[in-house]
Amino acid sequence: MTESNAVAGTVAEGLEPVREEFAAVAAEEGGDLAAQLVVYRNGAPIVDLWTGPELTGDTLLGAYSASKGAAHLVVALLVQEGALSLDERVAHYWPEFAVAGKQDITVRELLAHRAGLVGADEGFGIEELADDRIVAERLGAQRPYWRPGTAFGYHALVAAALSGEVVRRATGWTVQQHFTDRVRAPYAVDFHLGLPEEQEHRFRCAQPMLLTPERRAALVARASGPNSLTGIAFNRHHPRNPEVWELPNFRAVRANGTASFGGVASARGLARMYAAAIGAVDGVPPLLRPETAAAFAQIHSIGYDLVTREHKAFGAGFHVTGEYHPVLGQGAFGHSGAGGQQAFADPRNGLAYGYTRRRTPFPAAAAPENDRLIRALYAAVAAA
Incomplete structure (x- = not known):
């Protein structure tokens, strides 16, 4: 590994272009970027970089929706073991779910954002939204916003609360318990679905995007009404709804490990x-x-997303990441986050990628610099 002058950390020999691209991204943000980038190849780290004030390679940041990836690795493991079936009805595991037209929704449809349960009619206070059991109970009694299976829309704040309730009903353990015991502990993964109090000193609060007049105008232009499907999915119709960028800053979210958005991780994790x-x-x-990873990475929903109003591609609980970054190998899967996070596995190339940053990008989604960093990575790996 070689030391970096522009940013802290190391890269394997031949991957210096990745370090240079990361340094260029940091320079373009005028010193405001606080971010981490880590890549594994065939089970070993080949890139481990970070930059920015109050940040080291061990710093923990909010994972936002990258938390869904952690939760759905648990689901994939349980399907692999036969404790769950993707084509079984949700109500088989969770009988109370079989009301208001939801009796035939399958686990596969739930994971593929096809269930129509993107939010609650009256919304959630932050204490309710942070509690997966409350979210699941409310949505389990509610009628879907579209006929299940006919379309898809990103269940942004609730997806893993719903799949997590299926896990709890089927196994008696929460997603958070499974993740801690079966993923985080045995593999020494620096990712917490439920951050212990004694680890709080490692966490750095998320920061809002820097709003120029142009960005502010663009946000206003992009905004959907609070009672639209988009507004309901992002809980904007509730009078005490926080901004998305604020979510990991609530101790209740971090402590509960809210499975849709409450994970806390380093890029190493x-x-x-x-x-x-x-x-x-x-x-x-x-x-x-391999066959389990391939089944969950298959495209389950692709096209117009009713919530984001954009072209999206989902597998079973994951993003089909190659649809967003075509340089990746077929079968790549993972999940991004609204704070700029990107994380995925590319089984064909033996690569695993983790990127996180402290300040929310514009727009709030996987940060645009990920495309540059991923391209630099794959070009360097091919040339090495």
């Missing part, structure tokens, strides 16, 4: 988690068999 999903790490066998 993000990358190592996906490395462990597809290959051995430090002698521990891979979490998923």
